[in-house]
Amino acid sequence: AHIEEQDEGRPCLFCNKKCTGFALHDWRNTCRKCKCARDCHDVVIKSSVTLFDRLGMKLCGAPQATSQSERDRANRLGYSWIPFGLDTSKVNEYMHQLDNNKIPRLGTDGDKYRSTQLRQQLPRQDFSQLYCRQLNAPTTTAMQKQSFEEFVATRSATIDVASVKVNHNGTCHQCDGELQNGDLTVEATKYMGGLAWHVACFTCSTCEELLVDMCYCSKDGVLYCQRHYAELFRPRCAACDELIFSGEYTKAMDQDWHNGHFACFNCDLNLTGHRYVLRDEHPYCIECYERLYAHVCNECKHVIGTDSKDLSYKDAHWHEKCFKCCDCHLSLVEKPFATTNNKLYCADCHDNNFAAKCDQCGKAFKSGMKKYDYNDKQYHMECFCCNECKQPIADQSFVPRNQTIVCVPCYEKHHAQRCFKCKASISKGGVAYKDNTYHKECFVCEGCSKVLSGLKFVTKDELPFCAECFNEKFAKKCHECSKPISGTSGNTKYVTFEDRQWHSDCFKCSMCRTSLVGQGFVLDGDAILCGSCIK
Structure with missing residues (x-):
């Protein structure tokens, strides 16, 4: 295997200016400076190294696909890789079926994605003992190196590169979707003949990532990238990312580790048989964790060790024994509390010191207590009483009287x-x-x-x-119409003579009906006559 990857001094893509450049840890697959994983750095894969060079073997399915001439053709078309055997229009049709961020156009995120997947799916330590620091250690046995060679032989029998062909109807082996006549499909002909996939469905069954450069392994009819195929046969160390070929190794945190590699992420102390604390999915010895991450008690100003409970509120932390009221010194664990001026108070002490007071009895209003506001004063419910019967007003109506309040029954009774x-x-x-x-x-x-x-x-x-x-x-009655003569009837002017009364409108000659108001008249029985009618 011929693998050229430039990692020393490359910038970290996560730490920015914190890391001055990648420096490989003595045995971890991390940077000594920033502790980020190697793949978190801008590792560069030399473009002249082909897939064939990286694998270090001839592939039965498409040996030409790894040739340098094919790489040169891809670069001319603007890609870092293209499927073998396709003309330019078919290459573009193939790329169109991929997610935009996975298309390996030179200098794009898709190109970086391919580079990352080459390192992830085809890690260099899986192909050459030159990059297996554990196999090059003085303590490595011949049996371990033999186990590596046996693994390589097993993998060589199954690893291959798929090809792209024009489909003649069928079904995608991954999604069971229909493959239309004339569609481009991926076929893994050597081990899974007769099966086809949509271009975007040719993925690893474990990580579900697109199989880089269509390089795949298969076992029991299932597709894998090389990384996850290898892990079907050998455990992989969570620290150095190398396969474990020794008979003894450590299992912890649901992961596998070389002996000695399950260690404190800060000081590398072997944690086998020791207590440790997890932080950001990394184990730390007790001493390093308390020095780097333990909080300082807000009360006693001492470090809150792993043997103590760390009680927190907002950005402050306390020992369990220090989490108490600053006034009465009673423990506040699992009790209501309040803070004022960065000091802890139990509910009672906080109310006594800081809560509003009743203007009647002078006692504090405790949390949740009902309060009455009247005339810019505050009262407890039991203190807001009628000034006469002394009973609480509660939700009843009341009447203000001489700067006091009186309930309605007392007001109606006395005032x-x-x-x-x-x-x-x-x-x-x-x-x-x-x-x-x-x-x-x-x-x-x-x-x-x-x-x-x-x-x-x-x-x-x-x-x-x-x-x-x-x-x-x-009311008097009109002698003519017999209706009352009253201001309530709207006709108030009237004429009176002797014991008779008439409305002004009714005082007329009985014969000619001429108004007699202000005129002379003669009574003739019940009739009244004007001077003309008398003649």
Whole structure:
């Protein structure tokens, strides 16, 4: 295998200016400077190295696909890789079926995606002992190196490169979708003859990533990238990213580790048999974790170690024993509390020190307590009472009186005006007449009992009567029309003579109907005559 990857000094894509350039850890697959993974850095794969060079073997399916001439042709078309054997129009048709961020156009995100997948799916340490630091260690046995060679032989029998062909109807092996006649499809002819995939469906069954440069492995009729195919046979160390060929290794955190590689992410102390703490999915020894990440207690200013509970509120932290009220010193664990001026208080002490006070009793309003506001003052519910009966007003109505409050029953009993007729208190409204007050419903006509509130009425002997009753009972009657002569009837001008009265409009000659108002007249029995009619 001939692999040329430039990583030393390459910038970290995550740390920005924090990392001055990649420097490989002695045995981890991380940077010594920033601790980010190697693949987090801008590792460059030399463009002249072909897939054939990287794999270090001839592929049965499409050996020409790895040739340098094919790479040169791809570059001329603007890509870092193209499927073998397609003319320019078919190459463009193939690329059109991929997600835009996975199309390997030179200098684009798709080109970076391909480069990343080459390193991920075809890691250099899986193909050459030159890059297996564990196999080059002084303690490596001949049996371990033999196991590596046996693995390489097993993989060589299954790894291959698929080809792109024009389909003649069928079904995609991945999504079961229909393959139209004339569509470009991917075929893995060596191991899975007769099966075809949509271009975008040719992915690893484990990581579901597009199989880079269509390089695949298969087992039991299932597609894998080389990385996940290898892990079917050998465990992979979570620290150095190399396959484990020794008979003994460590299992921890649901992962596999070379012996000695399950270590503190900061100081590399072997954690086998030791306590550790996880942070950002990395294990740390107790000493490093407490030095790097443990919080300082807001009360005693000492580090909150892993043996203590770390209680936090907002950005502050406390030991469990230090989480107490600064006033009464009672523990606040699983109890209500409040903070003021960066100090902890239990609910009672906080209320006593900082809560508003009742203007009646002077005691604090505790959290959740009902409060009454009246005349810019505040009262407890039990303190907001009637000034006379001393009972809490609660949700009842009340009447302000002389800077105090009186409940409605007390006000009606002791202070409200009383109806002149029924003698009951008048709580609202009412009618005033001749220095007396009445309920509206009690101020009625003495004749017919009609309610007079809002109506015109007439008095007789200081008693109220409606217009109808007054006219009926007391008004003088017109000698002519027999209707009452009253201001309530709208006709108030009248003529009187002896014991007779007439409306002015009715005072006419009985014969010629000439008005006699202001004229001479003669009585003739019940008739009145003008001077002309007498002659």
